[in-house]
Amino acid sequence: MGAATPRGAGAAPAGAGPGGTRPAAVVRTWLYVPGDRPERFGKALACGADAVVVDLEDAVAPVRKAAARDAVVDFLDRGHRRPVYVRVNPPGRGGEEDLAALRGTRVSGVRIPKCERPEQVAEAARLLPGVPLVPLVETALGVERAHALATGHAMVSGLAFGEADLAAELGTGHRDVLDAAAHRVLLAAAAARLPRPPLSVFPAVRDLDGLAEDCVRGRERGFFGRSVVHPAQVDVVNSVFAPRAGEVDAARRLVEGVERAGADGTGAWLDEDGNLVDAAALRQARAVLDTFSGAS
Template identity: 35%
Template sequence: MSAALPRSYLFVPGNRPERFDKAHAAGADAVILDLEDAVQPAEKPAARAAVLAAVSSEASPPAWVRINGSDTPWFNEDVAALSGQLGVAGIVLPKAETREQIEAVLATAHATLSILPIVETARGFASLAVLCAAPRVQRIVFGTLDFQIDLGIDGDGEELHLFRSQIVLASRLAGIAAPVDGVSTTITDTDAIEADARRGRRFGFGGKLCIHPKQIDAVHRAYAWSDADKAWAQRVLAAVETSHGAAVAVDGKMVDMPVILKARRILAGA
């Protein structure tokens, strides 16, 4: 994962424009203005207008926008209004299942627009390779809550291990960035949020969705290298440099190329 890619994506409802600036100031790496789940049907047009005003303003930083799904009556208008706006860093596409959905978004897109397809259905999961290979897909988002409902799965732990691993594998094979894990439903239990994020990181995810500013710090802690990690990496690279090609051990363990690459990744990320 590139160090420049977000670790945290904070959702803010598109029908709450008074929260947009607060969301940008909350400390998340990226903000997603949400037109989908957070907005009731009657409020969709007003929410779209509020988001359009925000991304059209030079005073507002670029934001991602989660549009409504392609199976809804709002999809075409969302795409027409937003995908060509330079203030839109990218489109978050819910219920992503086909390349055609992505191409429909890109039909009116500006040249640097990226796509984050959300895999949250069985059909979407079955189409992972297609979605990962589609144009301008930066990374895959795992919509864990809707995915559990679609498949009748009860649980976010070991019940989803297979699916998380497959999403990471498909992303790596396609040469796109490490995927983004789904939300934690708890807001106040920061230990649980950090544990959720660390689990995703162990599986190879590169970031996590957030539904409240209180979750951001816990996610960032999970995706940060500790002082002990950095010190270990420095010892490894120092030992390799002084060994002049000879076999070397650090902390009682042999140092081979995978260990060296990990040490370099830690220090690059730090």
Template identity: 45%
Template sequence: MTAFPLTWLYAPGDRPHVVAKALTSGADIVVVDLEDAVAPDRKAYARAATAELLADLPPVPVHVRVNALDSAWAEQDLAAVAPAPGLCALRLPKISSPAEVVRIAQHAVPTGLPLYALLETALGVERAYAVATAHPSLRGIALGEADLRADLGVCDDAGLDWSRSRVIVAARAAGLPPPAQSVHPDVGDLEGLAASCAHGRALGFLGRAALHPRQLPVIERAFLPTEEEIEQAETIVKAAATEPGAQALPDGCFIDTAVVAAAQRTLSLAHRR
């Protein structure tokens, strides 16, 4: 897996042929979904098919989104997939407290298995930092925007921007990577996806979850640095190597340690090109 994954492709666990296509789609991470994408009468089949898939090492990292921890299926999901050798991480939906993360990390999964918490309610967003610092096994947090919209009664997309920024700040304050942006549900609206990604990148997201392989190139282009950004980052890193410490570049741009770190991340992303 790349140091900065940009594309996270969801695939329903009860459709192994779709999962197989996802694994060859070019996504950085494939998320096999046992939750929202699977009807109640298909949960057992999805769980068994996913456990079978993860009995061997897949060609790309695979995360599994289990069912909500207070559902009738969560314990069976965890028992079936958590020990699988091909599993890279678990995605935990509808997290609203740090205690839920701790319970899974300490009692339900192998020691050290990476966990990602999805915040999908007002309460989850309000407790974002507490969740982000709940346990060392937690490697990231993200929003589940469909459920959050319903909880908040938000109609306009801009109504989610405060929650988005809250989660981004909480992740960074906790020392976690910048969150990936939530899915764009209209898989045919690639122009809208690109515009939404540009907005998300401006807020501080890094990468995005996708529902269809056709969305992947749009997401990657949106979050990769431009040629101008790469050139500026190279100038900053070169200047810092020549003269350590805070300084002003010939164009008047002031740089310090934080600016140099950002430039180094830009160049790391540029290597994906």
């Protein structure tokens, strides 16, 4: 197995795959493209999404799975400046074959759908060593085991939540129910010191106002970025999850002020307006800088 990067402050950014491709510091949009539509791969890379997710699972009919896998491997072998992830098929349903085929390619990372057991994560890491893994939490059992999945292997670089499959399993798409499950995934990622999870796909592709409203709501709840299924959604999501006016500068000034106070031997931390800054505010400011480092 390739060397695993420990999670935490020194962890490599998600997507530092064997081909050397690294995503931007901020991944706001994860654009899905069907794995059996190679004519769309280049267009997906050019539409402004921070990362492309080539899909070998739901978007591909069973009779086209093998052809899609070959097309994706050929695409990855060319190398690309933007990060390219692959959503493989679920464990036990073709996922192992997908992972074996991706070995040695320039894939930036892999999304593991309907992930429910840490052993599935460990097996993915064995089949595709050194590549960041993102368990997709899409079932009730997956939600219950979200933290175990997040800590299932050192190459887990994040969690993602899938609403559609969970809603089908539960027999309800009620917002309260899905929010409760999504928050479990959010807490599991935070407890494992992983990045904040992206929001699930917004299925009403033409409702861009509704998409923007839902993204604002998701950002306020602690999520960051979103999986999207159409290029028209990319700019909306990128805009909502861009740093707000003055947000980064304010966070930088706060951190610098605390550092100066510490260097001067001052025990009290005051912001530029003379207000006391507590440890929680300092952590939040540093999180802003970590999140938006290098953001455009």
